[in-house]
Amino acid sequence: MPAQRTLLPRSTPATAGVSSRAITALLDRLDAQAVECHSLMVVRHGHIVAEGWWAPYSAHRPHLLYSLTKSFTAIATGLAITDGLLSLDDRVVQVLPEHIPADITEQARRLSVHHLLSMTTGHHTDSLTQAWQLEPGDLVKGFLRVPFSAPEGTRHTYDNATTFVLARMVE
Structure with a gap:
């Protein structure tokens, strides 16, 4: 697989002024409400501070986005x-x-x-x-x-x- 170009720099949530607990609370709430997510990315001030995928999805798997x-x-x-x-x-x-x-x-x-x-x-x-x-x-x-x-x-x-x-x- 070719090397992936990084478009946005990564940072920690704390460095960007985002609460890690708030991100965890969001994930817990999505799970509790059975919201079907494929991926999530949190960007603050041009930096990715959190990202993740729900199986079977991944960063390298093509995904139909439709409209x-x-x-x-x-x-x-x-x-x-x-x-x-x-x-x-x-x-x-x-x-x-x-x-x-x-x-x-x-x-x-x-x-x-x-x-x-x-x-x-x-x-x-x-x-x-x-x-x-x-x-x-x-x-x-x-x-x-x-x-x-x-x-x-x-x-x-x-x-x-x-x-x-x-x-x-x-x-």
């Missing part, structure tokens, strides 16, 4: 915008030119970071399955080939593929 992925991707997009790496007006075709299908529509050419973040690309339903069917080896290209039922920016549709495309743009 939480959208929040992480939106935060990463916001950070990229703050750092000047992306803007809300950047278009998919500008950032990911190697994923543009030959038969791309004018609407697909206009799709921007803003449309992806707000899920207002113009698709009628979640485009994920259809995008995979159209381009099994390239979800971005498949997403851009899914037909649109409304102009971009006019209709919100919960669309999982937008998160994937945003993540590729941030990457």
